Amino acid sequence: MKARPAYQVKEYMADGSIEEIKIWQIPRTEDKPHGLKYSFVYIVANERVIGYDNFEGKGDHRHYEGKEYAYAFENLEKLWHDFKEDVQRFKEDIR
Secondary structure, three states: OOOEEEEEEEEEOOOOOEEEEEEEEOOOOOOOOOOEEEEEEEEEOOEEEEEEEOOOOOOOEEEEOOEEEEOOOOOHHHHHHHHHHHHHHHHHHHO
């Protein structure tokens, strides 16, 4: 089975920021035991300030303001929640 797009959305916010979410179904592997490849990004002024992904060879991880952290993937619902929570925290911090 090849990667199959499962979900994709790109939202342009009133403040000029962008949220983009991409999810693909893929074969389960040691690197991706959940059978998903994903990329969740929040972009401000053409710069990724928050991101969650599982880029080849790196496993599940998150980016927050230029730093990279391991991320313990549980399920898509929690991933979505964690991403939205980080976006909200970032917005509150820059006010």
